[in-house]
Amino acid sequence: MAAHLKKRVYEEFTKVVQQQHEDLSTKKLRLTKPSKSAALHVDLCKATSPADALQYLLQFARKPVEVESVEGVVRILLEHYYKENDASVRLKIASLLGLLSKTVGFSPDCIVDDAINTLQNEKSHQVLAQLLDTLLVIGTKLPDNPSVRMRLVEVACKHLTDSSHGVRNKCLQLIGCLGPVEKGVAKEAESQAAKDVQKIIGDHFNDQDPRVRTAAIKAMLQLHERGLKLQQAIYSQACKLLADDYEQVRSAAVQLIWVLSQLYPESIVPIPSSNEEIRLVDDAFGKICHMVSDGSWVVRVQAAKLLGSMQQVSSHFLEQTLDKKLMSDLRRKRTAHERAKELYSSGEFSSGRKWGDDAPKEEIDTGAVNLIESGACGAFVHGLEDEMYEVRIAAVEALCMLAQSSPSFAEKCLDFLVDMFNDEIEEVRLQSIHTMRKISNNITLREDQLDTVLAVLEDSSRDIREALHELLCCTNVSTKEGIHLALVELLKNLTKYPTDRESIWKCLKFLGSRHSTLVLPLVPELLSTHPFFDTPEPDMDDPAYIAVLVLIFNAAKSCPTMPALFSDHTFRHYAYLRDSLSHLVPPLRLPGRKLVSSAVSPSITPHEDPSQQFLHQSLERVYNFQHLDPRGIQELLEFTIRDLQRLGELQSELAGMADFTATYLQCQLLLIKALQEKLWNVAAPLYLKQNALASAAAKQILAETYKMEFMYSGVESRQVVIIHHMRLQAKALQLIVTARTTRGVEPLFGMCEKFLQEVDSFQRCFISELPHMQGSFVDKLLDLMPRLVTSKPSEVVKILQTTLRQSTFLHLPLPEQLHRATANIIEPTGESDNPLRFTSGLVVALDVDATLEHVQDPQGTVKVQVLYPDGQAQLIHPKPADFRNPGPGRHRLITQVYLSHTAWTEPCQIEVRLLLAYNSNRSKASSRAPKSTWSESLEALPPPENGIEGTIPFSKPVKVYIMPKPARR
């Protein structure tokens, strides 16, 4: 870029020779080389009219400026600034000054004085505002220079009296961003005007312009963010601003009040018009609640969101938010919720009340009715009924947060959450179901509530149903009728949407194990057993029957009396299900059938420590093998790999760890095999066989290292370096093999250089890790580096070969948590015998449903591959929206794959599988620097093809039977 710029400068100079003379004559240009500033100067001098000058400036702004020449450019700009009469050009110059001082690596302290000077004679308000903006940029670039900051703040204070709102806005912003935060600094500079920033900003809370008021509040918030403790005195001022005419002001004021309520929750404020006093946080809570019924929805959203994070509020205030006194013709009426509750309790205690009478009861005192509630009354009732769904979602979220911290509130808000299940907008429904799940530990559902919850099971949206299943997994039900109801509804759901099978079974599993005592009395009815008669044996393949059994078996696990109620076929079915659906059916201790359970159960019971120990022991054994002979090393590695693989199968918690190490050892084994001296010493004609083996090994090691790097979540930099090291070894091996097989030196040059470059980049990336790698391949290699660079390729190869052989085996430290990314395609099942028929040339959509576990950033990496019988492969990038995130570390991909092919004579199977795309440039090694997820996702998303270097299949392929028919004429 720099070269390009220079070129541009030269071009200018060659074009206009006269101008160059002019340049030389001006004293300003004492620059050693013709730089950007010179070109700009030329341009500006040429400009005859303000419009022209503006054009030049605009062009100039499009190109970046090198750091060295920034100061020069700034000087030139300033010079022109003073000469210029047109405000628009000055404005542009001012904005350019700001842009220039942002240049990375440029320290703007040298231009502070000039920038401040420009302010003095400026008349145009717009230019003033822009200049202040520039000062703000300069100030933020100089965080450790308090005196400059003080000066800037002082300047800003001076301009606070400007009549233009824009200027005042910028001044406040500047004060907010740069104002002194610590008291000490302020004291040193006591002589100056900027003594108490808070007071200065606070004075502008009453500015006549709403934009300035907003800016003042924002500046205050900015100060708070920068760590200044705001004074409590602001609170009353902020409260007044809540009644402002303008929504931005109100919205900012709500934030300010929230901040203050978090700072001084316990201080006492008086209630106006009475002698009482309440805690500040309660008062603030009441005020923010009041804003939930504000006229502007922006403010409402803001208020509703903030409510959720006010957790120090006293409980009676909290509970008021759900309270809305109903009346009808001046008589107190009970809410439907109260009625429902009473209805329920009447069933229990038979209070004699009639069911569902909503006749208004007692007369209310007209004086006692407070129509405009001063405090929190009914804030959530209003929020949840709001017109805009944004407000409703915010209210639900707030409810969730408050309920998580207060069980009694959770109990109370249940009714309202349940009501939200019937919202007209799906997102709101989904959100409220999730919320309910989050607080479900604190609550027990009443039967009538359960009824409403279950009614949503018939929703046609899959997300809603699945969220609801998740919810049912962790809810507490109080009665056996409740359980029965839930079961009946779930079965209904199953018949209506058979695809929900898995999710429903899982739901019933948890439901059963949570409520074993409630299930017990239901067992005879559920299994339709009869005390005297034998009932027909139900169909074992019926998903509904399986669902019932899942419920019962899970309940039986903690209820030993239950198996006594089972009939013979139930036991048989148990054995069958225990094998076929082992993740849903727990091991049971059944009378007289000990074999069934005892064989399997020991392996299930977690013996964490022994197996962990075993893992470490076997690894240690491997790492100490240096003194063994090669034969012994190979055998030991083979055994250990076998052991680890078996361990991974048995212990699901350790599977990731075991697989990871096994893969690593496998790589090492391959390397050792490939390097066996015996093979390398044979005569040239026999190279062929040895070459084949070595190059295959190199390739496999490469593939395995990519797997290790990208398929496991929780890999740390310590591991990454070792993986990369192994890859480097594999590449060295490849180089050696090619060197021995190819004739001529020419191609080798390129390869050697490339390899050396890689070594170099390895060194750069992992410089901090190098000390840990004593005696390793790379360590030795780096020692020899000067020699390598200068020597011929054949020598390089020889050196590499010896170093490879001599290098030690690196110890692979294990991270705390290591999980292997796995994917399981649920749909298509691959069992169907009916081919999917479609006309050739057209497309058919295939629904793909898969669960992904431990995949980081699935949106960027997971792809679907379709393999046609003719070997043609197709890679499909699912949309980011197709991924759901049901829980930590888990993802779900529900997408459609479009298939198309030319006509076939008969149906054939295609393979569908999931791939994990990776790109080592984007790998953990290079992007180790803290990068926000946002920017990462941004860069990964737009052209996904560019970022893919290779792919790793990580799911079992599923076969789909398809049949493209020839098109009919």
Add this chain to the structure above:
Amino acid sequence: GAGQDVGRSCILVSIAGKNVMLDCGMHMGYNDDRRFPDFSYITQNGRLTDFLDCVIISHFHLDHCGALPYFSEMVGYDGPIYMTHPTKAICPILLEDYRKITVDKKGETNFFTSQMIKDCMKKVVAVHLHQTVQVDEELEIKAYYAGHVLGAAMFQIKVGCESVVYTGDYNMTPDRHLGAAWLDKCRPDLLITESTYATTIRDSKRCRERDFLKKVHETVERGGKVLIPVFALGRAQELCILLETFWERMNLKAPIYFSTGLTEKANHYYKLFITWTNQKIRKTFVQRNMFEFKHIKAFDRAFADNPGPMVVFATPGMLHAGQSLQIFRKWAGNEKNMVIMPGYCVQGTVGHKILSGQRKLEMEGRQILEVKMQVEYMSFSAHADAKGIMQLIRQAEPRNVLLVHGEAKKMEFLKQKIEQEFHVSCFMPANGETTTILTNPCIPVDISLGLLKRETAIGAAPDAKRPRLMHGTLLMKDNSFRLVSPEQALKELGLAEHQLRFTCRVHIQDPRKEHETVLRVYNHLKGVLKDYSVQHLPDGSITVESILIQATAHSEDQGTKVLLVSWTYQDEELGSYLTSLLKKGLPQSTP
């Protein structure tokens, strides 16, 4: 109309010399002359057009627009009539329907004709939401969204700086197809609000909706038929949307029917005026217009005998005649069926009877109809409740409130509440009663730029929030007010300037010589009045700005000096301050 009463809304507002009529409704309860407002009240002789500047119709319900053709065509009014676009579209359909029932069914004569409705609609000017319409040079009106029914609006009427807001009927809680009413902080002098539910605070609508859906769903699952008697517009659409979305969500298959006729035409307009509906419908209409019902089909009489479950919306809403009654008679005998009354029923109708629990009904021809079907009542009202009304008042911050469209007893309660909470006066006039409200009209005055600049230059920085004292001359000329500098006023009026001077004598006990006294006074004043130019003139007098102070010895008592203080009218403030200062005497310590 509508004073302490529900029905035939018709309010006359005189504001700053302009007369505006708000709504022109009929009364459901009467069939004689009382059904229309008494227009002779407006003016005894002379044409209405001369007296009224404009007529505003808030929405298309007959109790707000039913008398319009009568008023404009039979009584005679040719001025502009303002209403929103949906109201203009749907209003004639309802009027025509109303005419048909009155003339064709009841055989009344002397009623307006179809042609009259058409002619009347020609006088209508349609307005958009938040559009400011200039009726004439001074009168302007502006419509705000009101919820309630499609196209319902609240109107702000403004003349000069006096303004009135008329709410019509409105709803503060959004429902399935309409949003909530909204007003900005317009601070009108008077807010005229409806108060149908002045004493009610309603429960969350979600419970009602849920109950409704659950009942319908259960009945349909049992294989029963559900009859929902509705009036053609308003709530009917709400319930349709509710059921339609529910059917969609739950994948239900049972058919829903809607009785044809009037409704179909109206639904057409609902489809057109999507912008007047709520957020959800507005957002989704690109994919599918919510009023293009997928599950709801037109009803045919023969369908009533079809087996299997179904849901039927039928008119009219009180089961007193027509299709809904026919269907009711067919289905009443089966306990699996259900009838849901979604609104209020007038006494004497079948609807009222079954709601009050009567199970045996006597039909015409002495037949006894036994009602075995379930009877449910669900209130879906689209009026603001007491809280809603208060909320609107809070939003608008009016200086006065006037309650209409409600019962006197209930208004009383609300009135008391409003006065207590907002400290604004509240009125509730009866029909025919006139309420006069005093306003503080502000009178704009032109100020000459020179004077403004001169005055702002004096004193502290400008602060527009605070009133400021300015000196100038108010010139009332040619029906306009101007504030000009005195010099200019003199010039314009051709008057000579008179100078007004005040003089005052102050006695001071001072035995010294005159010029010494003067010197002392001079030093004293110089010390006190630091900001003013205090000069000691050679002729022995002192000037403070334009104030002249001279000292002479008292003719009788030499020890007493007389200070003569003289100032012009312009320096009155300083002059009086000086005299009071001098009256206190000179400080003793000065030598």
